[in-house]
Amino acid sequence: MKHLGLSCVILLCLMSPARAEGPVIERAEAARSGMGWRFDVTLSHPDSGWDHFADGWEVLTPDGTRLAIRVLHHPHVKEQPFTRSLSNVMLPDGLREVQIRARCSVDGWVGKPVTLTLSPGG
Structure with a gap:
């Protein structure tokens, strides 16, 4: 096996794609709003611009069925963390908890979803 010098190792590291x-x-909150529910979700992400930013979050049932999605249309480079809301989300009767999952434009749906317990009164 050939020995790689230090400069080669550094070069290899610089050539590897960086993963942020x-x-x-x-934070995630849910409250009854009219006939549906309103979700307020606060995200943080090292947005670097249009090439890499948090671009959405979704509300899921415990089994992973999507109930709603909030698309984020632009980077929030200088606004971290940031909160965005989604209203008029219809939930199945009797549902007691949901999961919130976030996405970024490069890595997709990453990280563990957050479980949010819904209060019966909203």
Whole structure:
């Protein structure tokens, strides 16, 4: 096996694609709003611009069925963490908890979903 010099190792590291952290759900809240529910989700992500940013979050049932998605249309480079809302989300009767999962434009749906317990009164 041929020995690689230090300069080659550094070059290999620089040539490897860098992976930033995925979006982190800092906070999630749900409340009844009219006939449906309103979700307020606070995300943090090292947005670097249009090439890599947190671009959405979704509301899922415990078995992973999507109930709603909030698309984020632009990077939030200088606004971290940031909160976005989604209203008029219809939930199945009797549902007591949902999961919130975040996505970024490079890595997709990454990280562990956050479980949010719904209060019966909203």
